[in-house]
Structures are given as structure tokens and as C-alpha cells.
Amino acid sequence: MVDQALPRQAPNVSANAADDEHHCFVAKLFGKRARNREAQEERILNAATNCFIRSGFRGASMNEICSEAGMSPGALYRYFPSKEAIIEKISATHRQESAEILERMSQSRNIVDAITQVGLDHVKKMSMNDSGPGPRDSSARLFVEVRAEAMRNESVAAICELHEGLMREKLLGAFTAAKERGEIDPVTDLDLAVATLAAMGEGIIMRNFPAQGLPVEALEPVFRALAIAVLRPANK
Amino acid sequence: MVDQALPRQAPNVSANAADDEHHCFVAKLFGKRARNREAQEERILNAATNCFIRSGFRGASMNEICSEAGMSPGALYRYFPSKEAIIEKISATHRQESAEILERMSQSRNIVDAITQVGLDHVKKMSMNDSGPGPRDSSARLFVEVRAEAMRNESVAAICELHEGLMREKLLGAFTAAKERGEIDPVTDLDLAVATLAAMGEGIIMRNFPAQGLPVEALEPVFRALAIAVLRPANK
DNA sequence: CAATAAAGAGAGAACGTTCTCTCTCATTTA
DNA sequence: TAAATGAGAGAGAACGTTCTCTCTTTATTG
Numbered sequence: 208m209v210d211q212a213l214p215r216q217a218p219n220v221s222a223n224a225a226d227d228e229h230h231c232f233v234a235k236l237f238g239k240r241a242r243n244r245e246a247q248e249e250r251i252l253n254a255a256t257n258c259f260i261r262s263g264f265r266g267a268s269m270n271e272i273c274s275e276a277g278m279s280p281g282a283l284y285r286y287f288p289s290k291e292a293i294i295e296k297i298s299a300t301h302r303q304e305s306a307e308i309l310e311r312m313s314q315s316r317n318i319v320d321a322i323t324q325v326g327l328d329h330v331k332k333m334s335m336n337d338s339g340p341g342p343r344d345s346s347a348r349l350f351v352e353v354r355a356e357a358m359r360n361e362s363v364a365a366i367c368e369l370h371e372g373l374m375r376e377k378l379l380g381a382f383t384a385a386k387e388r389g390e391i392d393p394v395t396d397l398d399l400a401v402a403t404l405a406a407m408g409e410g411i412i413m414r415n416f417p418a419q420g421l422p423v424e425a426l427e428p429v430f431r432a433l434a435i436a437v438l439r440p441a442n443k
Numbered sequence: 444m445v446d447q448a449l450p451r452q453a454p455n456v457s458a459n460a461a462d463d464e465h466h467c468f469v470a471k472l473f474g475k476r477a478r479n480r481e482a483q484e485e486r487i488l489n490a491a492t493n494c495f496i497r498s499g500f501r502g503a504s505m506n507e508i509c510s511e512a513g514m515s516p517g518a519l520y521r522y523f524p525s526k527e528a529i530i531e532k533i534s535a536t537h538r539q540e541s542a543e544i545l546e547r548m549s550q551s552r553n554i555v556d557a558i559t560q561v562g563l564d565h566v567k568k569m570s571m572n573d574s575g576p577g578p579r580d581s582s583a584r585l586f587v588e589v590r591a592e593a594m595r596n597e598s599v600a601a602i603c604e605l606h607e608g609l610m611r612e613k614l615l616g617a618f619t620a621a622k623e624r625g626e627i628d629p630v631t632d633l634d635l636a637v638a639t640l641a642a643m644g645e646g647i648i649m650r651n652f653p654a655q656g657l658p659v660e661a662l663e664p665v666f667r668a669l670a671i672a673v674l675r676p677a678n679k
Numbered sequence: 680c681a682a683t684a685a686a687g688a689g690a691g692a693a694c695g696t697t698c699t700c701t702c703t704c705a706t707t708t709a
Numbered sequence: 710t711a712a713a714t715g716a717g718a719g720a721g722a723a724c725g726t727t728c729t730c731t732c733t734t735t736a737t738t739g
Binding site: 263355437 | 497498499501502584587588590591592594595632634635638639641642643644645646647648649650657661665668669671672673
Binding site: 504505506516517520524525526 | 697698699700701702703
């Protein structure tokens with residue numbers, strides 16, 4: 208009954224510790240074990256994402272996630288130490304994906320074109336469903352969930368702030384460059400412009416524009432007009 | 444053991460049912476009993492609001508709410524049948540208060556002035572704390588919580604849709620009137636303008652502008668520029 | 680190569696806690 | 710006195726997490 212339970216010790220009979228370490232390192236990076244671990248983590252993350260979209264961070268139970276992943280609790284807890292950890296990982300990934308849309312900013316010469324494109328890309332991403340079944344606007348749902356969680360979860364708040372800082376920085380950089388190129392009125396307050404455009408981006412996600420029956424394409428001239436309004440104010 | 448549990452029926456020994464009904468009606472509206480009931484309900488609602496802001500709808504427990512209200516569960520459940528009911532009531536109230544800001548719309552002659560004022564009022568309300576202690580931006584926090592809940596709670600979703608429909612209607616009415624007065628370019632898509640401005644409003648709440656160190660007053664010219672951009676697009 | 684040891688991976692029951700909500704009974708009010 | 714009100718224990722379910730054990734894969738040894 209107890210004769211097989213406890214005796215679990217690492218023997219470590221090797222004479223060369225460095226060799227062992229190196230071997231372990233290689234195995235962790237490229238081995239079948241490591242690849243399998245990554246695959247399982249992704250399986251859990253996908254399942255959890257679906258559950259969180261369906262029931263919210265607090266509303267979804269670990270059992271629900273386990274069922275969705277086709278996995279036992281014991282197995283799941285081998286890959287993530289807590290529900291918190293899963294929430295944090297998903298929040299970080301989702302925010303990062305949003306932030307990455309800004310990468311295209313530097314590709315465009317015209318700053319108004321660039322803003323317009325970023326806005327459209329954002330809306331498109333948010334009306335998408337990255338992970339299989341479920342509502343079409345999964346990404347937007349998860350977005351709101353992350354925002355709500357950030358209100359009272361310090362870790363998630365830190366994650367949000369990190370990516371938002373990066374976004375602000377990138378936007379500000381692009382605007383400054385455009386200003387130097389003479390595309391923007393010299394008196395425009397760029398910090399204010401960044402904050403305004405970022406807020407508008409989030410609002411449009413929340414209200415879930417496309418879900419209201421408005422086609423994404425209709426937003427093109429709107430984004431353009433807004434970009435012009437914010438970057439080159441008519442008065443003052 | 445069971446002899447006292449269920450038999451709780453209104454005896455109604457009166458010969459005149461109409462009199463009783465009338466009496467009851469009057470008592471409910473003006474009696475001390477009714478006033479006390481309302482006071483207790485408000486006490487619970489205030490406590491619950493604080494808890495929900497602090498911990499979220501799902502995160503806050505009924506015990507937490509009872510403690511905050513200085514009340515036992517037995518007492519609380521006399522006034523609200525479930526946690527759900529409290530959530531719904533608070534959601535409805537909060538959304539209604541937001542919608543009521545639009546009442547001023549009709550007071551102003553100039554449509555751009557009106558939009559600007561509504562935007563500023565909205566931001567001011569959201570940076571406020573209606574119910575005593577807690578963070579300064581309680582209203583915004585609650586707003587996000589309601590939005591997240593609406594994503595998966597049908598009742599709350601219905602409440603949101605109701606008030607948003609009213610808001611859209613009111614905005615559209617004001618825009619139409621302004622168009623007839625010649626304030627708005629005849630080719631402007633008013634539905635799109637309504638949706639855009641509503642989305643921007645929500646976004647600015649979410650990003651919590653004032654909390655980012657930007658004074659509310661700085662937003663005045665921004666709102667003005669945006670209103671002009673949305674209502675009278677430069678091209679097309 | 681066969682035998683053996685160690686570790687990895689996973690299943691599922693069970694843990695202690697916390698949840699929402701109910702029941703009983705005492706107190707207050709009209 | 711009869712109804713309204715409230716306190717508080719606690720029922721019963723669900724929660725996140727851990728524990729024990731089995732089975733598979735990998736590494737080591739003779």
C-alpha cells in the first residue's frame with residue numbers, strides 16, 4: 208500500500224555535471240518532451256480562452272476548462288500552477304497581439320493613412336474568432352474581460368499598463384516623425400492626440416461596431432476624418 | 444419541524460377586498476413601512492455597488508455585501524431574491540444615469556456645442572465616485588463591469604440594449620433636427636455618426652482619461668474637433 | 680540487447696474552503 | 710396579538726487545488 212509511494216530521489220550518478228547540464232538544456236529546447244509540453248500548454252490555453260469568453264474569468268471553473276481541454280485537473284495543474292497564472296498568460300498574449308497591430312505604423316509614409324489602417328485592422332481583429340467555435344466577436348469579448356479584470360487584479364493591470372505604454376510610445380514616435388515631416392500642425396498636442404486615438408480604438412472595440420450591422424469598410428472614411436480632426440485641429 | 448415552515452399565506456379576512464387593496468396600495472406608497480423598505484433596499488444597493496466596484500460582480504460574495512451593509516443574509520434576502528437581482532438592478536440604474544446625460548441635448552441650439560457638452564459631462568460623471576469611499580473613478584469601474592457582464596448575462600445584456608437604443612434614438616433625433624436646420628452636411632450618414640460618437644464615448648470612459656493625468660478641460664477642443672469631423676466629413 | 684531505475688504525464692477521488700441561499704427563532708412594530 | 714423584521718446557523722453545492730496512484734517514456738546498467 209505504501210511500499211511504492213515515496214522513494215523518489217534523483218540518483219545523479221554522472222561524474223561530469225557540466226555534461227549533464229548541457230544535455231538537459233538541449234533536451235529542454237529541442238526534445239520531444241519539451242515540444243509536447245508546449246503543445247499541452249497551448250491546448251490548455253485554447254480551452255481556457257474559450258471558457259473565459261463563454262463565462263468570464265471568474266465565471267469559468269477549472270472543471271469547465273479541464274473538460275474543454277479533455278484533461279484531468281491533475282494533468283492541467285502540471286502545466287499551470289493556478290487559475291491566476293492562466294488568466295495572466297491569456298491576458299498578456301491578447302494585449303500583445305493588439306499592440307502588434309501598431310507594427311505596421313512605420314510602413315506607411317502618410318500618417319493619416321497609417322492611423323486609418325491601424326484602426327481598421329484593430330476592428331477587424333476584434334470581430335474575429337481566433338480559437339474555433341463560439342461567437343464571432345470572441346476577441347472583443349476577451350478584451351472587455353481583460354479590462355474588467357485589470358480593474359482589480361494587480362498583475363493583469365501591470366500587464367495592461369506595460370503594453371499600453373509600448374503602444375503610446377510607438378504612436379507618439381510616429382506622430383513626432385510626422386510632425387517633423389510637416390504633416391501635422393506644429394501646435395497640435397501630440398500626447399493628447401495619442402490618448403484620444405487610443406481611447407477611440409478601445410471604444411470602438413467595446414461597442415463592437417461590426418456586430419451592430421455596420422460593415423467594417425464603412426469605417427474607413429470615419430477613421431480618416433477622426434485622424435485628421437485629432438492631428439490637425441481646425442482652431443487653436 | 445415542518446409545522447411552521449411553509450404555511451405563510453395572506454389570510455385576508457376582510458369582507459371588502461377593494462378596501463384592502465386600496466389600503467395596501469396607499470400603505471405601500473406612503474406608509475412608514477414602505478419608506479423603511481425603500482431605505483433598506485437602498486442601503487443594500489449602495490453596499491453592493493461598493494463591493495462590486497472593489498471585487499467585481501462575480502468576485503464579490505453575498506457575505507461581503509452583507510458585511511458592507513451591516514446586515515445578515517437572512518435580512519438581505521428579504522429585500523432581494525438573489526444576487527442576480529441585485530446585479531440587474533445596479534446595472535439598470537447605472538446605465539440609466541448614463542443615458543440621462545443626453546437630456547441636455549435638446550437644450551442647446553448648436554449641435555456641435557451640444558455634443559461637446561455631452562461628452563464632457565460623460566467624462567465628468569465617470570471620473571466621479573457616487574457612493575462614498577473607494578477609488579475616484581468608481582463609476583467607470585462599474586461601467587466596465589456592467590459591460591463585461593452583459594457579454595454573458597442575457598438580462599444585463601437586455602438592460603444595456605434598452606438604454607443604448609434610447610440613447611441612439613435621442614442622438615439620431617437631435618442630429619436629424621440639426622440636419623434640417625442646415626447645421627450638418629446633407630450627405631452625412633447620421634446612423635454612422637451616432638454609432639461613432641457613442642463608441643468614442645465608451646472608449647474614453649474605459650481608458651479613463653482623467654486618471655491618466657489629463658485634465659477634463661483639455662478634452663473640450665478635442666470633443667469639438669471630433670464632433671465636427673463626424674458630423675461634417677471633409678471629403679465625400 | 681535485456682533488465683532496471685527514474686522521471687514524466689495523466690486520471691480521478693478527495694480535500695478544505697467558500698459560495699449562494701434557506702430555515703428557525705427571537706425581537707420589534709402597529 | 711399578529712404581522713413584519715432580522716440575526717445567524719448552516720445546508721448543500723461548487724469552487725480551486727492537491728494527493729495518490731497508474732501507465733508510458735527515457736536513460737542507465739550489466
